[in-house]
Amino acid sequence: MADGTGPVGPQGVRFRRRRPLRRRRRVRRPVLPEVARRRLAPCEPANGTHVVLTGPAWGDLARSVPTEVLHQRQQAIAPCRWTVLDQVHGADVVVVEQPGDHVGASADAAVTDRPDAALCVLTADCAGVAFYSEEGVLGVAHAGWRGLAAGVIQACVEVMRDCGARRIGWQLNACISAGANEFSPPELESLVERLGPGVRSVTLDGRPAFDLRAGVGVALAEAGLEVPAGSLRVPCTVLGGEWYSWRARRDTGRQATVVWRRSVVAP
Numbered sequence: 624m625a626d627g628t629g630p631v632g633p634q635g636v637r638f639r640r641r642r643p644l645r646r647r648r649r650v651r652r653p654v655l656p657e658v659a660r661r662r663l664a665p666c667e668p669a670n671g672t673h674v675v676l677t678g679p680a681w682g683d684l685a686r687s688v689p690t691e692v693l694h695q696r697q698q699a700i701a702p703c704r705w706t707v708l709d710q711v712h713g714a715d716v717v718v719v720e721q722p723g724d725h726v727g728a729s730a731d732a733a734v735t736d737r738p739d740a741a742l743c744v745l746t747a748d749c750a751g752v753a754f755y756s757e758e759g760v761l762g763v764a765h766a767g768w769r770g771l772a773a774g775v776i777q778a779c780v781e782v783m784r785d786c787g788a789r790r791i792g793w794q795l796n797a798c799i800s801a802g803a804n805e806f807s808p809p810e811l812e813s814l815v816e817r818l819g820p821g822v823r824s825v826t827l828d829g830r831p832a833f834d835l836r837a838g839v840g841v842a843l844a845e846a847g848l849e850v851p852a853g854s855l856r857v858p859c860t861v862l863g864g865e866w867y868s869w870r871a872r873r874d875t876g877r878q879a880t881v882v883w884r885r886s887v888v889a890p
Contacts, residue, residue: 671885683876701741714773732764732779738886747867751796751880756788776842800859801834
C-alpha cells in the first residue's frame with residue numbers, strides 16, 4: 624500500500640501510514656487517494672475513525688521504549704489514551720469500556736465502542752489487523768501463526784458484533800510474506816489442516832513456507848468479512864528492509880497498528 628494524498632471523504636475518515644516528524648511538534652498527516660481508500664475498505668467507517676499503520680520511520684513503539692518517549696510518539700499518532708496489550712499469541716479479546724482500560728493485559732485483541740480510546744497491537748513480522756464499523760465499534764488483533772490457528776481474528780470480530788457492529792471493515796499492516804516465512808513440514812501441515820491448502824507456499828529458494836497473509840484472508844472470510852482483491856498485498860517486513868523484523872534481524876522494535884475514533888468531528 625503506497626502513501627499518498629487526497630481529499631477526505633464525506634465520512635471524514637483518514638487512512639494513513641505515518642511519516643517521520645520533520646520538525647519538533649509538527650506532524651504531517653497524509654491520506655490515501657479516494658480510489659485507494661475504496662480498494663482497501665470493504666465498508667465506509669464511522670465518522671471520525673482513524674486507522675494508523677506505522678513503520679520504523681515513525682519510531683519504535685514497543686512497550687520497552689522509555690515511558691516519556693513512548694508517550695510522545697503515541698500522542699503524535701493518536702492524541703488520546705491508549706490500550707496496548709501484552710500479546711501472548713492466543714485468541715483472548717478484551718473490551719475497552721473506558722479509554723486506557725486493559726493496558727498490559729495478556730490478550731491479542733481489543734474492542735471498543737468508545738471515542739478517544741486508541742487500540743493498538745505491535746508487530747515485527749506477525750499480522751496487525753485494524754477493524755472498524757459504521758456503528759463506531761472498533762477492534763485490533765495481533766495474529767501470528769499461533770493466533771491464526773487459535774482463531775484470534777474470528778474472536779475479535781465476534782466480540783465487535785456483540786458490541787453492536789454490523790458492517791465491519793478492516794486493514795492489514797505490513798507483515799512477513801510467504802517468500803520469507805520458512806516452516807517445518809509438520810507445523811505447516813497442521814496449519815494447512817486448520818486453515819486450508821491456500822496457506823501452503825514456498826520461500827524464494829523453494830523451501831516449505833506458511834503464507835501468513837493468506838491465513839489472515841481465510842480467518843477474515845470465516846468471520847464473515849469481505850476480502851477484496853488486493854487487500855492482502857502489504858509490504859513484507861523481512862524482504863522490504865525498512866520494517867522492524869524479528870525474523871530478519873532479531874529487531875526489538877515494533878510497528879504499531881492503531882485504530883481510534885474522535886469524540887468531536889470538525890464540520
